[in-house]
Amino acid sequence: MIMIMSQNLSLFCVFLIFGLLTPSTCLNTPKKGYKTKGMFVFGSSLVDNGNNNFLANSLAKADFSPYGVDFPLGPSGRFTNGENVIDILGKKLKIPDYIPPFTDPSTRGTKIVRGVNFASGGSGILDATGALAGNVTSLNQQINNFEKVTLPELELQLGSNNSKEILSKFLFVVGSGGNDYSLNYFLGLAGSNVSLEAFTNTLTSTLSTQLKRLHELGARKFVLMAINPNGCSPMALARVPTQEGCVENLNRASVMFNANLKNLVDDIRPQMPGSNLVFVNAYKMMSDIIRFPRSRGFREASSACCEVRQVSEGGTGILCKRGGSICPNRSEYVFFDGLHPTEAVNVVIATKAFSSPLRDEVYPFNVRKLSQI
Secondary structure: EEEEEHHHHHHHHHHHOOOOOOOOOHOOOOOOOOOEEEEEEEEEOOOOOOOOHHHEEEEOOOOOOOOOOOOOOOOOOOOOOOOOOHHHHHHHOOOOOOOEEEEOOOOOOHOOOOOEEEOOOOOOOOOOOOOOHHHHOOOOHHHHHHHHHHHHHHHHHHHOHHHHHHOOOOOEEEEEEEHHHOOHHHHHOOOOOHHHHHHHHHHHHHHHHHHHHHHHHHHEEEEEEOOOOHHHOHHHHHHOOOOOOOOOHHHHHHHHHHHHHHHHHHHHHOOOOOEEEEEHHHHHHHHHHHOOHHHHHEEEEEEOOEEEEEEHOOOHHHHHHHOOOOOHHHEEEEEEOOOOHHHHHHHHHOOOOOOOOOOOOOOOOOOOHHHOO
C-alpha cells in the first residue's frame, strides 16, 4: 500500500510538470534518503515501552496512572507522562507505528516488520543487575530473545533467510548502564573491593561483547544512548537531603561510563566490519537543561512532577504513586517521577539525537545521517 501511494505521488509530480496539478500536491511526498525500515531497541526503563507489563513479579512497572497521562493510549508501561525517546525518534524516521514490545503476546507476524522493543525497566548490562526489581529481562536475555524468537520470524515475514541483508536496514538502539550503578554497584553487589573504574571497565567490555554479538547476527547501524545525569534526579536528591546540588558520585559514574561509551564508537568499529555507530550524549543534553532550565523552556529541574512514593513510605523514591497527584504544567518539568524525564525532555533528546550538528551531543554524526547510510 505504501509503495503504491509513493508511486502515485510520483506520477502526480510528473503531472505537475505539465501543469495538470498544483504544486501543493507534491508537498506530501515522503522524504527521500531514509534507508531505515525500523528499529530494534534494547536497554532499560528509559527506552522500555511496556515489556515489563507482561512480566510476572516485576516491581519495575509503569502500567498505571498517572504514567501515560499525555500518551494517546494511556498508561502503556512507558516510564513517563507521554512518549519516550524511542517513540519520538521513530516519528522522525517516518516509522508509521510505535515499535511493539516483545513480551506482548500480540507482537507477532506482520507487527514485527518495523522492529521490536526488547527493553526492560530495571535491567542492566550485567545479568545480576536488577535483581531487586524482581523479574526483569537483562540485556543478554534481550539479545537472546531477538536471536531465538524475533529474527527467525522476521526472516519468515520478509521472505528471506539472509538476516545480514535484512538487518542492515534497521537501527539497533541500545540504552543501558544506569541501573548497573544504581541497582548494583552503589548497593555493594559488585563487592567492596571493586573500584568504580574497574566496574566501569567491566561494563564497557561486557557491552562491547554484546554489540559484537548483534553485529554477528547482522546489525550494522547502532545508536548508543549515554547514561543520564542520575545524580541530579529527584530520587538522588531525596536520598541525600543535605546535598547542595547534584550527587557527584552518581554523576561521576555516569560521566566515566559515557566517556568509555563514546570511545567505544571508535574502538569497536574496526572489529565490526560494515558497521556505523552513533553515540547520543543524553547526559549533556539533560545537564544543559538542568543548569539553565528557564532559558530552555523549563521551570522545575529538581522535583518530580508526579507524587512519588519515598523510601520512608516503603517505596523506592523512583516510581509515581498509583493514582497519585501530578503537576498540571508537565511540559515545564524535567523529571516526571523520581528518575525518568518528562516527554518534554524526551523531545529535546530525540530531536538532538536525530538532527544535532554538534559532535559533543552526537558523535561522530547524528541519527539522520546514520539512517541515510
